[in-house]
Amino acid sequence: MWDAFVAVFARDVLQAWRRRADWLTSIFFFVIVVSLFPLGVGPEPALLRTMAPGVVWVAALLAAMLSLPRVFGSDFADGTLEQLVLTPHPLTVLVLAKMLAHWLLSGVPLALIAPVLGLQFGLEGGPVGVLFAALLLGTPCLSLIGGVGAALTLGVRGSGVLIALLVLPLYVPVLIFGAGAVEATVAGTGAAGHLSLLAAGLLIAIVLAPWAIAAALRIALE
Amino acid sequence: MALNWFKYSSPQTFYPLAGRLIPVFAVLAAVLGAVGLYIGFFVAPTDFQQGEAYRIIFIHVPAAWMSMFIYLVMAAWAALGLILNTRLSSMMATALAPTGAVMTFLALWTGSLWGKPMWGTWWAWDARMTSELILLFLYIGFMALQASIDDPRRADKAGAILALVGAVNVPIIYFSVKWWNTLHQGASISVGRSPSMASTMLLGMLVMALAYWMYSIAATLMRVRSIILERERNAQWVRDLAGAPA
């Protein structure tokens, strides 16, 4: 089971490496969206500082979503997914491996770039660190919840926009606690509560999301 | 009850049963609605704080209750359809969603019209209104997903998973929005209800809530009948309906 997990994970990462342009697009998308906001609302430093956590997080939600159709899409098209479902290993474990790969390729880069963007928006060192930590905790939630949407819309017409419609409302708690953690640090009340709630959300997502994704994949392949 | 249940769990037997039940619920909805409106407008006194504007409560609170309740019922039917593989349960879930979305819209609309004279703003990012808005998005997502899948069986199952994921998420969303709201207390307005509500006000609200219940059941049954006809249009019994009166 562990071997299967590692094999699926390694395969997804390797494939993504071969098609790295795909993944880089969503990361650049993230940077561009965040950079557009000062142009839209003006360069007032105080305003930018209060907006920074929300802007970075909303951009992260959108960027995480851009890469979702690819998670199962190419495997569905070339029949790999069908074989994964037919293997004797539990599908939930394989799904978890795929989501881990997705997070590594789409979530972690966002968390790594976000501090730079935070500095551009005039955040201090402490809040930037919290922004990084919150993104590191929150983006796996985005991958897992998004995976449910991606699996449900497999092979469905207009699936790209549909994923947004299904998944964005479910992202609300992650957005609130993630952006809230940074805001709380700026306000000086400490981010421990927010971060532990994000971690709790992540645990719930790790336990429940693979089941939902596996069930959705089986339905898509019927 | 259990016996009836299995007897009527096939679309073919449920279709005429629903046809007989619809008038019952429709009449109940009309009568209860008339009584509730009478109590609301002619028996319940003027609120000493809010004046006559509070009378929106008689349609706002029932719509808000129904919007949340229908989502849970929808998720329950969807789960039943997924687990027991009964077609009718899934059709019920599909039939409930538009009525739930209508209720959510009405709760938002009346809440906004109530908020303007009371708090001086059409929209406040208050915990309840924000959760209600997200609930509307969840309904729209459910309907959009089902509408874009051509195979009805797959649409049922995919919708069921989405409804279940949504049902797990609804309390988390509500909690997170409430938490977010208390942290931004300065920007928000506390939406308190007056501590002592006259008993006639409460009675009017409850009667109206019952009327909305009956309406929702009638509307859902009407929709489920249409869904049955669409899905079973190639079945012999549906073709036999052609000559019969509706």
Add this chain to the structure above:
Amino acid sequence: MSWGSLDEFLAMGGYATYVWGSYIVSAVVLAMEVVLLKRRHRTLRAGAGRSSQQTDNLA
């Protein structure tokens, strides 16, 4: 009863826009739902007798 006259009732203590705006929109929306449901059902019943090839485009 708290209303002296019909005008007073319609004025809703100065909140007419809000109260009637809520009630009328609610009534219209619910009525529309029922009308649309009835029409949908009637169309389906009318097409029920036809063969499957003809009715395929109804869905």
